Amino acid sequence: MTMDPPGPHGVKDAYCLLNFGDSITTDHISPAGSIHKDSPAAKYLLERGVERKDFNSYGSRRGNDEVMARGTFANIRLLNKLLNGEVGPMTIHIPTGEKLYVFDAATVSYVPLKQGMFLFTAFELFKWQNILHSI
16 A cells, blocks of 8 residues: 555546545534434435434444445545535536535436536545554
Protein backbone atom coordinates (compact mmCIF):
# COMPACT_ATOMS: atom_id res chain seq x y z
CA MET A 1 0.00 0.00 0.00
CA THR A 2 1.29 3.43 -0.88
CA MET A 3 0.34 6.87 0.36
CA ASP A 4 -0.62 7.82 -3.21
CA PRO A 5 -3.65 5.87 -4.44
CA PRO A 6 -3.73 4.92 -8.11
CA GLY A 7 -5.80 7.05 -10.45
CA PRO A 8 -9.20 5.99 -11.75
CA HIS A 9 -9.33 3.33 -14.42
CA GLY A 10 -11.91 3.28 -17.16
CA VAL A 11 -14.18 6.02 -15.83
CA LYS A 12 -16.20 7.35 -18.74
CA ASP A 13 -19.31 9.52 -18.93
CA ALA A 14 -19.80 9.39 -15.14
CA TYR A 15 -21.78 12.04 -13.27
CA CYS A 16 -20.57 13.78 -10.14
CA LEU A 17 -22.83 12.69 -7.27
CA LEU A 18 -21.11 14.76 -4.57
CA ASN A 19 -18.35 17.35 -4.36
CA PHE A 20 -17.06 17.77 -0.81
CA GLY A 21 -13.77 19.57 -1.22
CA ASP A 22 -12.12 19.62 2.20
CA SER A 23 -15.30 19.48 4.26
CA ILE A 24 -15.95 15.75 4.76
CA THR A 25 -15.53 13.46 7.76
CA THR A 26 -16.65 9.92 8.50
CA ASP A 27 -19.56 11.41 10.49
CA HIS A 28 -20.81 12.99 7.27
CA ILE A 29 -20.55 9.71 5.39
CA SER A 30 -22.23 7.49 7.98
CA PRO A 31 -24.14 9.54 10.55
CA ALA A 32 -25.18 8.12 13.91
CA GLY A 33 -27.61 10.92 14.77
CA SER A 34 -31.38 11.23 14.49
CA ILE A 35 -33.26 10.05 11.43
CA HIS A 36 -34.79 13.14 9.81
CA LYS A 37 -38.56 12.88 9.33
CA ASP A 38 -38.42 13.46 5.54
CA SER A 39 -35.33 11.38 4.74
CA PRO A 40 -35.19 8.23 2.60
CA ALA A 41 -34.58 6.23 5.81
CA ALA A 42 -37.73 7.72 7.38
CA LYS A 43 -39.75 6.90 4.27
CA TYR A 44 -38.44 3.32 4.37
CA LEU A 45 -39.37 2.93 8.05
CA LEU A 46 -42.83 4.47 7.59
CA GLU A 47 -43.53 2.10 4.68
CA ARG A 48 -42.83 -0.77 7.08
CA GLY A 49 -45.17 0.47 9.79
CA VAL A 50 -42.63 2.11 12.10
CA GLU A 51 -44.08 5.20 13.76
CA ARG A 52 -42.08 8.44 13.69
CA LYS A 53 -41.71 8.39 17.48
CA ASP A 54 -39.87 5.07 17.13
CA PHE A 55 -37.37 6.12 14.45
CA ASN A 56 -34.62 6.71 17.04
CA SER A 57 -31.19 7.17 15.39
CA TYR A 58 -28.98 5.72 12.68
CA GLY A 59 -26.69 4.47 15.43
CA SER A 60 -29.51 2.47 17.02
CA ARG A 61 -30.45 0.99 13.63
CA ARG A 62 -26.91 0.17 12.48
CA GLY A 63 -27.86 -3.52 12.20
CA ASN A 64 -30.39 -2.73 9.47
CA ASP A 65 -28.55 -2.50 6.18
CA GLU A 66 -31.53 -0.93 4.39
CA VAL A 67 -31.74 1.94 6.88
CA MET A 68 -27.97 2.43 6.88
CA ALA A 69 -27.80 2.47 3.06
CA ARG A 70 -30.39 5.24 3.09
CA GLY A 71 -28.43 6.98 5.83
CA THR A 72 -25.19 7.16 3.87
CA PHE A 73 -24.42 10.86 3.28
CA ALA A 74 -27.61 11.78 5.22
CA ASN A 75 -25.88 14.14 7.66
CA ILE A 76 -27.80 17.43 7.93
CA ARG A 77 -24.50 19.34 8.01
CA LEU A 78 -23.24 17.87 4.73
CA LEU A 79 -21.67 20.53 2.54
CA ASN A 80 -21.94 19.49 -1.10
CA LYS A 81 -20.36 22.11 -3.38
CA LEU A 82 -22.84 21.18 -6.11
CA LEU A 83 -25.48 22.96 -3.99
CA ASN A 84 -23.68 26.34 -4.00
CA GLY A 85 -23.33 26.68 -0.22
CA GLU A 86 -26.58 25.02 0.82
CA VAL A 87 -26.10 22.53 3.66
CA GLY A 88 -27.92 19.20 3.92
CA PRO A 89 -28.09 15.62 2.62
CA MET A 90 -28.96 16.58 -0.93
CA THR A 91 -27.34 16.68 -4.35
CA ILE A 92 -28.11 17.91 -7.82
CA HIS A 93 -29.26 15.30 -10.31
CA ILE A 94 -27.41 15.56 -13.59
CA PRO A 95 -28.66 16.25 -16.25
CA THR A 96 -32.06 17.49 -14.96
CA GLY A 97 -30.76 19.84 -12.24
CA GLU A 98 -33.37 18.51 -9.80
CA LYS A 99 -32.39 18.61 -6.10
CA LEU A 100 -32.65 15.12 -4.59
CA TYR A 101 -31.58 13.23 -1.49
CA VAL A 102 -28.22 11.59 -2.20
CA PHE A 103 -29.68 8.09 -1.78
CA ASP A 104 -32.50 8.82 -4.23
CA ALA A 105 -30.21 10.37 -6.82
CA ALA A 106 -27.91 7.36 -6.72
CA THR A 107 -30.37 4.48 -6.47
CA VAL A 108 -33.49 5.77 -8.22
CA SER A 109 -31.93 7.90 -10.94
CA TYR A 110 -28.46 6.57 -11.76
CA VAL A 111 -28.21 2.88 -10.83
CA PRO A 112 -31.19 1.69 -12.93
CA LEU A 113 -29.63 3.37 -15.97
CA LYS A 114 -26.20 1.89 -15.16
CA GLN A 115 -24.92 5.46 -15.05
CA GLY A 116 -21.47 5.80 -13.52
CA MET A 117 -21.03 8.15 -10.56
CA PHE A 118 -18.11 9.64 -8.69
CA LEU A 119 -17.50 12.00 -5.82
CA PHE A 120 -14.80 14.53 -5.08
CA THR A 121 -13.46 14.57 -1.56
CA ALA A 122 -10.55 15.80 0.49
CA PHE A 123 -7.21 14.09 0.25
CA GLU A 124 -6.78 14.38 4.03
CA LEU A 125 -9.66 12.01 4.86
CA PHE A 126 -8.16 9.16 2.88
CA LYS A 127 -4.64 10.00 4.01
CA TRP A 128 -5.61 9.56 7.67
CA GLN A 129 -7.64 6.43 6.97
CA ASN A 130 -4.64 4.87 5.22
CA ILE A 131 -2.37 5.77 8.13
CA LEU A 132 -4.79 4.25 10.65
CA HIS A 133 -5.16 1.06 8.59
CA SER A 134 -1.39 0.63 8.42
CA ILE A 135 -0.93 0.81 12.21
